[in-house]
Structures are given as structure tokens and as C-alpha cells.
Amino acid sequence: MSSQELVDIVDENNEVIKTVTRAKMRKDQLPHRASYIALCNSKxxxxxxxxxxxxxxxPGLFDAVVGGVIQHGEDFDESAKRELLEEVGIDADLKEVEFHSLGNCKIVGKSKMRYFYGYLYLAKTDLITKRQASEVSGIMYLPFEDIIKLKDSTTHDSVVALLEIIKRAKEKKLL
Structure with a gap:
């Protein structure tokens, strides 16, 4: 997403209140929507x-999930599928991929941004992935416990999203 692409800014009820550029959203730390996809293998x-x-x-931190900012007017499921394909080369529509929507949640950050809304997904597959070199320096599969040990080097929102995804996936017996 370029700095000039448009992003919907939301209020505490997840209602769109205005649309701004990504650069302004980042600069002013405005609440927005993002997609988060936990990618789990058969192990x-x-x-x-x-x-x-x-x-x-x-920059340079770990991400416990695949995802990104949802663009202005973009369908939430399509945003998640786009991010999965762009970042790690997995097409969620392939029959080798289980792709589950788990709803949204309010994510409270550690920065000046008080909150934003994350749309949560679980993808299960053993497909071989590739990374988007412009955004992802590397990829690896780790047990959940090891990810939690790395939380100080991992983006806060991705850890919060992963925890919520795992909780909801277990409730639905997807994990």
C-alpha cells in the first residue's frame, strides 16, 4: 500500500467517519481497520x-500474523485474501487451504493510537510459500509458545490478534 492510498478512519463503534491517505493515518495515528491472518501448518x-x-x-520486527491495513471501501475478506497472496504467495481460494473468517475485534495499541479494528482469519495449509521481498525479509514457522517468547520483538497488534484468533478458532474447534 502506498502512502497516498486511501484508508477509512473509524470511530469507537467501527463506523467510518472519514477517509484519509495512509500517510495521514500513520502520521496522526488514526483508528482504522486491518486484516490479520494466522497461518497454521499441519504440525x-x-x-x-x-x-x-x-x-x-x-520496521524490522516480527509479525505473528499475515495482514495489513484495509483500503478504503475494500471488502474485509478480500483484503485478507489479498494480503495472504501478496505477502506469502498463498491463494486462499485454493482447495488446499482452509480459510476461516473469525469476525472482528477492537485492538488497543501501545502507541498513541487508542484503538483500531482487526478482522481476524485463520488459514490452514502446508502449501509452500514465498515472501513479498518489499515487505517481508523472511518467514518461518514456529510453535505458539516460541512466538510468545519473542513478543518483545514482535508487533504488539499481531500478538494480540494471534491470541484472539487462537481463542476463537479453539472455540469453533478449528484448532
Missing amino acids: GNFLVEVRTLNKDYA
Whole structure:
């Protein structure tokens, strides 16, 4: 997503109140919507990304999930599928992929941004992945416990999203 692409800004009820550029959203730390996809393999390990150093948010940190900012007017499911394909080369519509929507949740950040809304997904597959070199320096699969041990080097929102995804997936008996 370029700095000039449009992002919907939301209120505490997840209602769109205005649309601004991504650059303004980042600069003013405005509440927005994002998609989060936990990618789990058959061994029960989760894909972790290493963010490139040129990212506008949390460069160089780990991401416990695949995902990103939902663009203005973009369908939430399509945003998640786009992010999965762009970042790690997995087409969620393939029959080798279980793709589950788990709803949204309010995510409270550690920064000046008080909150934003995350749309949560679980993808299960053993497909071989590739990374988007402009955004992802590397990828690896780790057990959940190891991801939690790395939480100080991992984006706060991705850990919060992963915890909620795992909770909801277990409730639905998807994990």
C-alpha cells in the first residue's frame, strides 16, 4: 500500500467517519481497520514474518500474523485474501487451504493510537510459500509458545490478534 492510498478512519463503534491517505493515518495515528491472518501448518506451527526495514510501521520486527491495513471501501475478506497472496504467495481460494473468517475485534495499541479494528482469519495449509521481498525479509514457522517468547520483538497488534484468533478458532474447534 502506498502512502497516498486511501484508508477509512473509524470511530469507537467501527463506523467510518472519514477517509484519509495512509500517510495521514500513520502520521496522526488514526483508528482504522486491518486484516490479520494466522497461518497454521499441519504440525500446528504458525507462520511468522520478519518485517523489512522500510516499513512505515514497526520496521524490522516480527509479525505473528499475515495482514495489513484495509483500503478504503475494500471488502474485509478480500483484503485478507489479498494480503495472504501478496505477502506469502498463498491463494486462499485454493482447495488446499482452509480459510476461516473469525469476525472482528477492537485492538488497543501501545502507541498513541487508542484503538483500531482487526478482522481476524485463520488459514490452514502446508502449501509452500514465498515472501513479498518489499515487505517481508523472511518467514518461518514456529510453535505458539516460541512466538510468545519473542513478543518483545514482535508487533504488539499481531500478538494480540494471534491470541484472539487462537481463542476463537479453539472455540469453533478449528484448532
